[in-house]
Amino acid sequence: MNVMQLKASDFESDQEVRWCPGCGDYAILKVVKTVLADIGHSPDDVVFVAGIGCAARFPYYLSTYGFHTIHGRSAAVATGVKLANPDLDVWVVGGDGDFLSIGGNHTLHALRRNVDLNLLLFNNAIYGLTKGQYSPTSPVGTRSPSTPGGSVEQPVNAVSFALGAGAKFVARGADTLQTHLPTVLKRAHDYKGASFVEILQNCIVYHDGAFGAINDRSESQNVTVRLEHGQPMLFGKENDKGLVFNEQTGTFDVDELTNLKSEDDVAIHDETNIDRAFALAQMEQPGHPVPLGVLYAEPAAEFVDARGFTGTKGAWDRDALKALL
Amino acid sequence: MTYAVTEACINCKFTDCVEVCPVDCFYEGENMLVIHPDECIDCGVCEPECPEEAIIADTEPDAEKWVALNQKYSEIWPNITERKDPPADAQKWSGKLDKMDYISPAPASA
Numbered sequence: 001m002n003v004m005q006l007k008a009s010d011f012e013s014d015q016e017v018r019w020c021p022g023c024g025d026y027a028i029l030k031v032v033k034t035v036l037a038d039i040g041h042s043p044d045d046v047v048f049v050a051g052i053g054c055a056a057r058f059p060y061y062l063s064t065y066g067f068h069t070i071h072g073r074s075a076a077v078a079t080g081v082k083l084a085n086p087d088l089d090v091w092v093v094g095g096d097g098d099f100l101s102i103g104g105n106h107t108l109h110a111l112r113r114n115v116d117l118n119l120l121l122f123n124n125a126i127y128g129l130t131k132g133q134y135s136p137t138s139p140v141g142t143r144s145p146s147t148p149g150g151s152v153e154q155p156v157n158a159v160s161f162a163l164g165a166g167a168k169f170v171a172r173g174a175d176t177l178q179t180h181l182p183t184v185l186k187r188a189h190d191y192k193g194a195s196f197v198e199i200l201q202n203c204i205v206y207h208d209g210a211f212g213a214i215n216d217r218s219e220s221q222n223v224t225v226r227l228e229h230g231q232p233m234l235f236g237k238e239n240d241k242g243l244v245f246n247e248q249t250g251t252f253d254v255d256e257l258t259n260l261k262s263e264d265d266v267a268i269h270d271e272t273n274i275d276r277a278f279a280l281a282q283m284e285q286p287g288h289p290v291p292l293g294v295l296y297a298e299p300a301a302e303f304v305d306a307r308g309f310t311g312t313k314g315a316w317d318r319d320a321l322k323a324l325l
Numbered sequence: 326m327t328y329a330v331t332e333a334c335i336n337c338k339f340t341d342c343v344e345v346c347p348v349d350c351f352y353e354g355e356n357m358l359v360i361h362p363d364e365c366i367d368c369g370v371c372e373p374e375c376p377e378e379a380i381i382a383d384t385e386p387d388a389e390k391w392v393a394l395n396q397k398y399s400e401i402w403p404n405i406t407e408r409k410d411p412p413a414d415a416q417k418w419s420g421k422l423d424k425m426d427y428i429s430p431a432p433a434s435a
Contacts, residue, residue, distance in 0.1 A: 012326070022347060022370030030366045176347050178364070202347065204370065217349050218406060 006040055008033040015060045020128075024175035024201035024215070025054060028122060029061055031178060035185045036064070039089070046089045049078040051103055053095040054129045055122035055201075072103025075110035078117050089189070092119045096137040097127050100156050104136070111167040114193045120185075121196070122175075123158055124203035125210045132206035144206075159295055160281040162196040163274070168298040169195040170277065172291065174215040175202060180226065180292060187294055200290075214290055223285055227293030232266040235289045242266035243289075251279050254288060271297045326383060327362040328372060329391040332425045333379035334358055336418035337411060342371035342380060344408040353405040353433035354398055356412065361399035362392055377419060402432045 011033040019025045036046060046064035050056035052071035059066025065088075069077045078092045092110070099107045099121045110117060126144070127133040133146040137158060141150040162170045169191040173181040181199065188195035200211045213219035225235040225243060233243040234257075242260065243252040245267040257263060270276055277296035284290065330342075334357045342358065343351045350364035351371075360371075360380075372380045383392050418424070 017326075017367065019368075021373065022345060022368050024347065026366040026368035027348060178348060178366075204347075215347075 006037040006042075008037045011036045011043055011063050013061055013063045017061050018057070019054060020205045022202075022204035023054070024124065024203070025058075025122065027175040027178065028120075028181070028199055028201060029058070031181045031185065032058075032120075033062070035182050035189070036062075038182070038186065039189055041089050045087065046091070047078075047081055048091045048093060049074045049081060050093045051098040052129070053098045053127075054124075054203075055093055055095040056098060058093040072098055072101070073106060074098065075103060075106040075117070075119065079110055079113070079115050082115050082117060086116070090117050092117050094119075094121060095128070096121065096123045096125060096135045096156075096158070100136045100158065100161065108161075108165040111162055111165040111194050111196060114166070114168055116192055116194070118185075118188045118195045119197065120188075121158055121198045122201045123198050124201045124207055125155070126203050126207035128203045128206050138207075139210075142207075157281060157284075158198040159196075160278065162198075163278055163281055163296060167196045167296070168193045169294070170281070170296045171196070171294045172198045172200070174200040174211065174220070174224075174292060176215040176217060177220060177292070184293060187297070191297060193298075211290075212285060214285070214292075223289055224292045225283075225289040227269045227271070227280070227291050227295065229269055229271045229294065229297075231269055232263065233269050234266060241289075245276070245279075250275070252283060252288065271295065272299055274298075326367040327365040327392060327395075328360055328367065328369065328380050328382055329362070329388060329395045330357065330359050331379050331381055331391050332357075332423070332428070333377040334375075335424040335427050337377050337379070337415045339376050339411045339415065340405070340408045341374040341376065343405050345370045345374050349404060349406045350399075351405050352399040352402040354402045355429040355431040355433055357398075357428055358405065359395040359398045359402065362396050364399075398430070401430075403435070405433070 043064045048059040048062055048064055048066045050058050050068055051074040059068055074092050074094050078090050082090045123137050125137040127135050132144050134142045134144040134151045136156045138151055139155055143150050159170050171184045173184040188197045213223045221237050225233050235241050240257050244255050244265055246253050271294050280291045280295050336356050348366050350361045352359050381388055
Protein backbone atom coordinates (compact mmCIF):
# COMPACT_ATOMS: atom_id res chain seq x y z
CA MET A 1 0.00 0.00 0.00
CA ASN A 2 1.28 3.38 -0.97
CA VAL A 3 1.40 5.58 2.11
CA MET A 4 2.22 8.76 0.18
CA GLN A 5 -0.68 11.08 -0.59
CA LEU A 6 -1.67 10.38 -4.19
CA LYS A 7 -2.52 13.12 -6.65
CA ALA A 8 -5.01 13.07 -9.51
CA SER A 9 -2.05 13.19 -11.90
CA ASP A 10 -0.81 9.86 -10.50
CA PHE A 11 -3.82 8.27 -12.23
CA GLU A 12 -3.09 9.85 -15.61
CA SER A 13 -1.84 7.51 -18.33
CA ASP A 14 0.57 8.36 -21.14
CA GLN A 15 -2.21 8.12 -23.75
CA GLU A 16 -3.58 11.19 -25.53
CA VAL A 17 -7.21 11.62 -24.45
CA ARG A 18 -9.41 11.53 -27.52
CA TRP A 19 -13.03 12.46 -27.22
CA CYS A 20 -14.76 15.25 -29.15
CA PRO A 21 -13.89 18.74 -27.87
CA GLY A 22 -16.46 19.64 -25.22
CA CYS A 23 -17.46 16.03 -24.44
CA GLY A 24 -18.80 15.43 -20.94
CA ASP A 25 -16.49 12.43 -20.65
CA TYR A 26 -13.57 14.78 -19.98
CA ALA A 27 -15.44 16.15 -16.97
CA ILE A 28 -16.07 12.63 -15.64
CA LEU A 29 -12.45 11.57 -16.22
CA LYS A 30 -11.26 14.54 -14.22
CA VAL A 31 -13.58 13.71 -11.31
CA VAL A 32 -12.66 10.01 -11.36
CA LYS A 33 -8.93 10.79 -11.16
CA THR A 34 -9.54 13.15 -8.25
CA VAL A 35 -11.71 10.60 -6.43
CA LEU A 36 -9.19 7.79 -6.97
CA ALA A 37 -6.44 9.96 -5.48
CA ASP A 38 -8.71 10.75 -2.56
CA ILE A 39 -9.55 7.07 -1.99
CA GLY A 40 -5.84 6.43 -1.96
CA HIS A 41 -5.46 2.91 -3.40
CA SER A 42 -2.30 2.50 -5.42
CA PRO A 43 -3.07 2.45 -9.18
CA ASP A 44 -1.81 -1.17 -9.10
CA ASP A 45 -4.76 -2.16 -6.91
CA VAL A 46 -7.43 -0.63 -9.15
CA VAL A 47 -8.98 -2.04 -12.35
CA PHE A 48 -11.24 -0.29 -14.85
CA VAL A 49 -13.23 -2.57 -17.10
CA ALA A 50 -15.11 -1.20 -20.10
CA GLY A 51 -17.13 -2.48 -23.04
CA ILE A 52 -17.47 -0.58 -26.31
CA GLY A 53 -18.39 3.04 -26.91
CA CYS A 54 -17.03 6.51 -26.27
CA ALA A 55 -17.20 5.99 -22.51
CA ALA A 56 -15.46 2.65 -22.88
CA ARG A 57 -12.20 4.37 -23.90
CA PHE A 58 -11.83 5.17 -20.21
CA PRO A 59 -9.30 2.48 -19.21
CA TYR A 60 -6.73 3.84 -21.70
CA TYR A 61 -6.71 7.20 -19.97
CA LEU A 62 -5.96 5.92 -16.48
CA SER A 63 -2.72 4.54 -15.06
CA THR A 64 -4.64 1.77 -13.26
CA TYR A 65 -5.05 -1.70 -14.71
CA GLY A 66 -7.72 -1.81 -17.37
CA PHE A 67 -9.57 -4.14 -19.69
CA HIS A 68 -11.28 -2.97 -22.88
CA THR A 69 -13.64 -5.89 -23.38
CA ILE A 70 -16.30 -6.60 -26.00
CA HIS A 71 -19.59 -4.78 -26.41
CA GLY A 72 -21.87 -5.10 -23.38
CA ARG A 73 -19.76 -7.70 -21.62
CA SER A 74 -17.83 -5.48 -19.24
CA ALA A 75 -19.94 -6.42 -16.19
CA ALA A 76 -19.32 -10.12 -16.82
CA VAL A 77 -15.57 -9.64 -17.20
CA ALA A 78 -15.47 -7.38 -14.13
CA THR A 79 -17.32 -10.05 -12.13
CA GLY A 80 -14.57 -12.49 -13.08
CA VAL A 81 -11.85 -10.03 -12.11
CA LYS A 82 -13.42 -9.44 -8.71
CA LEU A 83 -13.97 -13.13 -8.01
CA ALA A 84 -10.41 -14.00 -9.00
CA ASN A 85 -8.92 -11.27 -6.81
CA PRO A 86 -11.36 -9.70 -4.35
CA ASP A 87 -8.65 -7.37 -3.06
CA LEU A 88 -8.84 -5.31 -6.24
CA ASP A 89 -10.95 -2.18 -6.45
CA VAL A 90 -12.99 -2.88 -9.60
CA TRP A 91 -14.84 -0.22 -11.61
CA VAL A 92 -17.00 -0.81 -14.67
CA VAL A 93 -17.56 1.96 -17.20
CA GLY A 94 -20.00 2.04 -20.08
CA GLY A 95 -22.52 4.11 -21.96
CA ASP A 96 -26.28 3.76 -22.20
CA GLY A 97 -25.99 1.45 -25.21
CA ASP A 98 -23.30 -0.71 -23.66
CA PHE A 99 -24.99 -1.06 -20.24
CA LEU A 100 -28.68 -1.06 -21.16
CA SER A 101 -28.98 -2.42 -24.68
CA ILE A 102 -26.13 -4.62 -25.82
CA GLY A 103 -25.15 -5.44 -22.23
CA GLY A 104 -28.50 -4.99 -20.50
CA ASN A 105 -28.50 -8.63 -19.53
CA HIS A 106 -25.05 -8.52 -17.94
CA THR A 107 -25.80 -5.29 -16.10
CA LEU A 108 -28.94 -6.84 -14.62
CA HIS A 109 -27.12 -9.91 -13.37
CA ALA A 110 -24.12 -8.06 -11.98
CA LEU A 111 -26.54 -5.92 -9.95
CA ARG A 112 -28.68 -8.85 -8.82
CA ARG A 113 -25.60 -10.84 -7.75
CA ASN A 114 -24.41 -7.79 -5.84
CA VAL A 115 -20.77 -8.34 -6.74
CA ASP A 116 -18.61 -5.67 -5.12
CA LEU A 117 -18.19 -3.55 -8.28
CA ASN A 118 -18.63 0.15 -8.98
CA LEU A 119 -20.67 0.48 -12.16
CA LEU A 120 -20.61 3.90 -13.83
CA LEU A 121 -23.18 4.40 -16.58
CA PHE A 122 -22.38 7.44 -18.72
CA ASN A 123 -25.83 8.26 -20.03
CA ASN A 124 -25.86 10.63 -22.99
CA ALA A 125 -29.07 9.17 -24.46
CA ILE A 126 -27.49 8.59 -27.88
CA TYR A 127 -25.06 6.25 -29.68
CA GLY A 128 -22.19 8.71 -30.02
CA LEU A 129 -19.36 6.50 -31.26
CA THR A 130 -21.39 5.26 -34.25
CA LYS A 131 -22.46 8.81 -35.10
CA GLY A 132 -25.74 9.48 -33.42
CA GLN A 133 -28.35 6.73 -33.67
CA TYR A 134 -31.04 6.74 -30.95
CA SER A 135 -30.25 4.69 -27.86
CA PRO A 136 -32.33 2.87 -25.22
CA THR A 137 -32.43 6.05 -23.12
CA SER A 138 -33.29 8.50 -25.95
CA PRO A 139 -36.53 10.36 -25.28
CA VAL A 140 -39.57 9.66 -27.44
CA GLY A 141 -39.35 11.70 -30.64
CA THR A 142 -35.55 11.67 -30.90
CA ARG A 143 -34.66 12.22 -34.56
CA SER A 144 -31.56 10.31 -35.56
CA PRO A 145 -30.17 8.47 -38.61
CA SER A 146 -31.99 5.33 -37.42
CA THR A 147 -35.17 7.17 -36.43
CA PRO A 148 -35.60 9.86 -39.12
CA GLY A 149 -39.25 10.33 -38.18
CA GLY A 150 -38.48 10.47 -34.46
CA SER A 151 -38.21 7.49 -32.11
CA VAL A 152 -41.50 5.96 -30.92
CA GLU A 153 -40.18 3.78 -28.08
CA GLN A 154 -40.33 4.56 -24.38
CA PRO A 155 -36.83 5.17 -23.02
CA VAL A 156 -35.34 3.07 -20.22
CA ASN A 157 -35.17 4.89 -16.92
CA ALA A 158 -31.71 3.75 -15.82
CA VAL A 159 -32.11 4.15 -12.07
CA SER A 160 -35.52 2.44 -12.11
CA PHE A 161 -33.96 -0.39 -14.08
CA ALA A 162 -31.19 -0.75 -11.50
CA LEU A 163 -33.62 -0.76 -8.58
CA GLY A 164 -35.77 -3.29 -10.41
CA ALA A 165 -32.77 -5.52 -10.97
CA GLY A 166 -32.21 -5.58 -7.22
CA ALA A 167 -29.31 -3.15 -6.97
CA LYS A 168 -28.49 -2.34 -3.37
CA PHE A 169 -26.82 0.99 -4.15
CA VAL A 170 -28.28 3.33 -6.77
CA ALA A 171 -27.14 6.91 -7.32
CA ARG A 172 -27.08 9.61 -9.95
CA GLY A 173 -24.76 12.50 -10.81
CA ALA A 174 -24.03 14.79 -13.72
CA ASP A 175 -20.78 15.34 -15.64
CA THR A 176 -20.26 19.06 -15.15
CA LEU A 177 -21.29 19.20 -11.49
CA GLN A 178 -17.68 18.98 -10.40
CA THR A 179 -18.29 19.38 -6.69
CA HIS A 180 -21.32 17.07 -6.47
CA LEU A 181 -20.16 14.15 -8.61
CA PRO A 182 -17.08 13.33 -6.47
CA THR A 183 -19.26 12.87 -3.38
CA VAL A 184 -21.46 10.40 -5.29
CA LEU A 185 -18.52 8.39 -6.62
CA LYS A 186 -16.89 8.26 -3.20
CA ARG A 187 -20.11 6.85 -1.70
CA ALA A 188 -20.33 4.32 -4.54
CA HIS A 189 -16.78 3.18 -3.90
CA ASP A 190 -17.29 2.88 -0.14
CA TYR A 191 -20.39 0.72 -0.57
CA LYS A 192 -19.59 -3.00 -0.30
CA GLY A 193 -21.63 -4.56 -3.06
CA ALA A 194 -22.64 -3.57 -6.59
CA SER A 195 -22.88 0.23 -6.73
CA PHE A 196 -24.76 1.62 -9.70
CA VAL A 197 -24.20 5.26 -10.64
CA GLU A 198 -25.93 6.92 -13.58
CA ILE A 199 -23.96 9.96 -14.73
CA LEU A 200 -25.90 12.32 -16.99
CA GLN A 201 -23.36 13.17 -19.67
CA ASN A 202 -23.68 15.67 -22.47
CA CYS A 203 -22.78 14.53 -25.99
CA ILE A 204 -21.94 17.88 -27.55
CA VAL A 205 -21.93 16.55 -31.11
CA TYR A 206 -24.93 14.20 -31.41
CA HIS A 207 -27.23 15.09 -28.52
CA ASP A 208 -26.22 18.49 -27.22
CA GLY A 209 -28.38 19.74 -24.37
CA ALA A 210 -30.12 16.37 -23.88
CA PHE A 211 -30.42 17.04 -20.15
CA GLY A 212 -31.33 20.70 -20.43
CA ALA A 213 -30.40 22.74 -17.39
CA ILE A 214 -29.49 19.72 -15.24
CA ASN A 215 -25.79 19.93 -16.06
CA ASP A 216 -25.75 23.72 -16.36
CA ARG A 217 -23.94 24.88 -13.25
CA SER A 218 -25.97 28.06 -12.82
CA GLU A 219 -29.42 26.56 -13.47
CA SER A 220 -29.02 23.05 -12.11
CA GLN A 221 -30.41 23.75 -8.66
CA ASN A 222 -33.77 24.76 -10.13
CA VAL A 223 -34.31 21.47 -11.95
CA THR A 224 -32.60 18.96 -9.65
CA VAL A 225 -33.01 17.95 -6.04
CA ARG A 226 -29.78 17.03 -4.22
CA LEU A 227 -30.52 14.06 -2.01
CA GLU A 228 -28.92 13.81 1.40
CA HIS A 229 -29.87 11.07 3.82
CA GLY A 230 -31.87 12.43 6.76
CA GLN A 231 -32.28 15.87 5.21
CA PRO A 232 -35.49 17.50 3.87
CA MET A 233 -35.77 17.33 0.09
CA LEU A 234 -35.59 21.02 -0.75
CA PHE A 235 -34.55 22.46 -4.08
CA GLY A 236 -34.40 25.67 -6.11
CA LYS A 237 -31.74 28.35 -6.04
CA GLU A 238 -33.22 29.74 -2.84
CA ASN A 239 -34.18 26.30 -1.48
CA ASP A 240 -37.75 27.59 -1.76
CA LYS A 241 -39.40 24.42 -3.10
CA GLY A 242 -39.81 21.02 -1.55
CA LEU A 243 -40.97 17.48 -2.20
CA VAL A 244 -44.04 16.36 -0.28
CA PHE A 245 -44.89 12.66 -0.13
CA ASN A 246 -48.42 11.97 -1.29
CA GLU A 247 -49.71 9.01 0.74
CA GLN A 248 -52.64 8.52 -1.67
CA THR A 249 -50.58 8.05 -4.82
CA GLY A 250 -47.28 6.91 -3.29
CA THR A 251 -45.44 9.58 -5.29
CA PHE A 252 -43.82 12.91 -4.55
CA ASP A 253 -45.58 16.23 -5.16
CA VAL A 254 -43.72 19.49 -5.69
CA ASP A 255 -44.73 22.52 -3.71
CA GLU A 256 -43.47 26.02 -2.92
CA LEU A 257 -42.48 26.37 0.71
CA THR A 258 -44.74 29.41 1.01
CA ASN A 259 -47.74 27.18 0.24
CA LEU A 260 -46.96 24.72 3.02
CA LYS A 261 -48.21 24.99 6.58
CA SER A 262 -44.78 24.14 7.87
CA GLU A 263 -41.36 23.18 6.55
CA ASP A 264 -41.89 19.91 8.39
CA ASP A 265 -44.27 18.88 5.58
CA VAL A 266 -41.27 18.49 3.28
CA ALA A 267 -40.32 14.83 3.02
CA ILE A 268 -37.04 13.71 4.59
CA HIS A 269 -34.81 11.63 2.34
CA ASP A 270 -34.42 8.09 3.61
CA GLU A 271 -31.93 6.32 1.37
CA THR A 272 -32.71 2.98 3.04
CA ASN A 273 -36.37 3.01 1.94
CA ILE A 274 -36.80 1.07 -1.31
CA ASP A 275 -40.38 2.26 -1.93
CA ARG A 276 -39.36 5.90 -1.65
CA ALA A 277 -36.35 5.16 -3.88
CA PHE A 278 -38.69 3.86 -6.60
CA ALA A 279 -40.84 6.98 -6.21
CA LEU A 280 -37.76 9.20 -6.54
CA ALA A 281 -36.53 7.23 -9.54
CA GLN A 282 -39.77 8.01 -11.36
CA MET A 283 -39.33 11.76 -11.04
CA GLU A 284 -38.45 13.42 -14.34
CA GLN A 285 -38.45 16.81 -15.97
CA PRO A 286 -40.73 18.61 -16.58
CA GLY A 287 -42.97 18.53 -13.53
CA HIS A 288 -40.42 17.19 -11.08
CA PRO A 289 -36.84 18.01 -10.23
CA VAL A 290 -34.43 15.24 -11.23
CA PRO A 291 -33.00 13.57 -8.11
CA LEU A 292 -29.21 13.62 -7.86
CA GLY A 293 -27.19 11.85 -5.18
CA VAL A 294 -27.79 8.49 -3.49
CA LEU A 295 -31.37 7.32 -4.17
CA TYR A 296 -30.95 4.01 -2.40
CA ALA A 297 -28.34 2.30 -0.26
CA GLU A 298 -29.43 -0.87 1.50
CA PRO A 299 -27.69 -1.03 4.86
CA ALA A 300 -25.57 -4.07 5.58
CA ALA A 301 -26.51 -5.88 2.39
CA GLU A 302 -24.62 -9.09 1.82
CA PHE A 303 -22.37 -9.13 -1.18
CA VAL A 304 -20.80 -11.82 -3.21
CA ASP A 305 -17.07 -12.14 -3.47
CA ALA A 306 -14.70 -15.06 -3.64
CA ARG A 307 -15.21 -15.70 0.06
CA GLY A 308 -18.93 -16.16 -0.29
CA PHE A 309 -18.53 -17.87 -3.62
CA THR A 310 -16.30 -20.63 -2.26
CA GLY A 311 -18.12 -20.82 1.03
CA THR A 312 -14.99 -20.08 3.06
CA LYS A 313 -15.09 -17.61 5.90
CA GLY A 314 -12.42 -15.24 7.10
CA ALA A 315 -9.34 -14.35 5.11
CA TRP A 316 -9.48 -15.12 1.46
CA ASP A 317 -7.61 -18.31 0.68
CA ARG A 318 -5.99 -18.00 -2.73
CA ASP A 319 -4.64 -21.55 -2.62
CA ALA A 320 -8.05 -22.99 -1.79
CA LEU A 321 -9.52 -21.22 -4.81
CA LYS A 322 -6.71 -22.43 -7.05
CA ALA A 323 -7.33 -25.98 -5.84
CA LEU A 324 -10.90 -25.70 -7.08
CA LEU A 325 -9.82 -24.72 -10.61
CA MET B 326 -3.72 18.93 -17.84
CA THR B 327 -5.35 22.20 -18.66
CA TYR B 328 -5.76 24.80 -21.37
CA ALA B 329 -4.46 28.34 -20.84
CA VAL B 330 -5.11 31.79 -22.30
CA THR B 331 -2.07 33.62 -23.71
CA GLU B 332 -1.27 37.27 -24.30
CA ALA B 333 -3.07 37.19 -27.67
CA CYS B 334 -6.28 37.75 -25.67
CA ILE B 335 -5.15 41.07 -24.21
CA ASN B 336 -7.37 43.98 -25.29
CA CYS B 337 -9.38 41.66 -27.61
CA LYS B 338 -11.42 39.57 -25.13
CA PHE B 339 -13.99 38.30 -27.63
CA THR B 340 -15.48 35.84 -25.05
CA ASP B 341 -16.48 33.22 -27.64
CA CYS B 342 -14.68 30.72 -25.37
CA VAL B 343 -16.87 31.59 -22.39
CA GLU B 344 -20.00 30.66 -24.29
CA VAL B 345 -18.88 27.07 -24.96
CA CYS B 346 -17.09 26.11 -21.73
CA PRO B 347 -19.12 23.29 -20.11
CA VAL B 348 -17.72 23.95 -16.63
CA ASP B 349 -17.63 27.78 -16.65
CA CYS B 350 -13.94 27.98 -15.78
CA PHE B 351 -13.15 31.37 -17.37
CA TYR B 352 -12.28 34.38 -15.21
CA GLU B 353 -12.34 37.95 -16.41
CA GLY B 354 -9.82 40.72 -15.97
CA GLU B 355 -10.14 44.26 -17.22
CA ASN B 356 -8.66 43.44 -20.62
CA MET B 357 -8.03 39.67 -20.66
CA LEU B 358 -9.60 36.33 -19.79
CA VAL B 359 -7.92 33.42 -18.03
CA ILE B 360 -8.76 29.75 -17.41
CA HIS B 361 -8.70 28.29 -13.90
CA PRO B 362 -6.28 25.37 -14.32
CA ASP B 363 -7.86 23.40 -11.46
CA GLU B 364 -11.37 23.73 -12.88
CA CYS B 365 -10.54 23.15 -16.58
CA ILE B 366 -11.53 19.61 -17.56
CA ASP B 367 -9.24 19.65 -20.59
CA CYS B 368 -12.07 19.08 -23.08
CA GLY B 369 -10.60 21.55 -25.56
CA VAL B 370 -13.89 22.95 -26.82
CA CYS B 371 -12.74 26.56 -26.29
CA GLU B 372 -9.50 26.30 -28.21
CA PRO B 373 -10.90 26.49 -31.80
CA GLU B 374 -13.54 29.05 -30.76
CA CYS B 375 -11.03 31.82 -30.09
CA PRO B 376 -10.71 34.11 -33.14
CA GLU B 377 -7.29 35.23 -31.85
CA GLU B 378 -6.02 31.66 -31.33
CA ALA B 379 -5.12 32.77 -27.83
CA ILE B 380 -5.88 29.45 -26.12
CA ILE B 381 -3.23 26.73 -25.94
CA ALA B 382 -2.94 23.30 -24.33
CA ASP B 383 -0.41 22.97 -21.54
CA THR B 384 1.43 20.38 -23.61
CA GLU B 385 2.62 23.07 -26.01
CA PRO B 386 6.10 24.59 -25.69
CA ASP B 387 6.31 27.58 -23.32
CA ALA B 388 2.87 26.77 -21.91
CA GLU B 389 4.17 26.74 -18.35
CA LYS B 390 4.36 30.51 -17.94
CA TRP B 391 0.85 30.95 -19.33
CA VAL B 392 -0.56 28.32 -16.98
CA ALA B 393 1.10 30.12 -14.06
CA LEU B 394 -0.40 33.43 -15.19
CA ASN B 395 -3.84 31.85 -15.60
CA GLN B 396 -3.57 30.27 -12.15
CA LYS B 397 -2.62 33.58 -10.55
CA TYR B 398 -5.39 35.69 -12.04
CA SER B 399 -8.16 33.08 -11.94
CA GLU B 400 -7.92 33.30 -8.17
CA ILE B 401 -8.34 37.09 -8.19
CA TRP B 402 -10.65 37.89 -11.09
CA PRO B 403 -14.41 37.21 -11.16
CA ASN B 404 -15.95 34.22 -12.92
CA ILE B 405 -17.50 34.93 -16.34
CA THR B 406 -20.16 32.55 -17.66
CA GLU B 407 -21.85 34.44 -20.48
CA ARG B 408 -20.60 35.98 -23.68
CA LYS B 409 -20.40 39.77 -23.78
CA ASP B 410 -19.47 42.43 -26.30
CA PRO B 411 -15.72 42.80 -26.91
CA PRO B 412 -13.98 46.11 -26.15
CA ALA B 413 -14.75 48.81 -28.74
CA ASP B 414 -11.18 48.81 -30.04
CA ALA B 415 -10.77 45.01 -30.05
CA GLN B 416 -10.21 44.86 -33.82
CA LYS B 417 -7.34 47.33 -33.55
CA TRP B 418 -5.52 44.90 -31.23
CA SER B 419 -6.42 41.79 -33.21
CA GLY B 420 -3.43 39.81 -34.42
CA LYS B 421 -0.90 42.00 -32.60
CA LEU B 422 2.03 40.17 -31.02
CA ASP B 423 3.81 40.70 -27.70
CA LYS B 424 0.94 42.30 -25.83
CA MET B 425 2.16 41.41 -22.33
CA ASP B 426 3.16 45.03 -21.66
CA TYR B 427 -0.50 45.98 -21.87
CA ILE B 428 -1.98 43.43 -19.42
CA SER B 429 -4.08 44.96 -16.68
CA PRO B 430 -4.01 43.12 -13.35
CA ALA B 431 -7.34 44.71 -12.43
CA PRO B 432 -10.46 42.55 -12.32
CA ALA B 433 -13.26 43.22 -14.78
CA SER B 434 -15.64 45.88 -13.61
CA ALA B 435 -19.06 44.51 -12.72
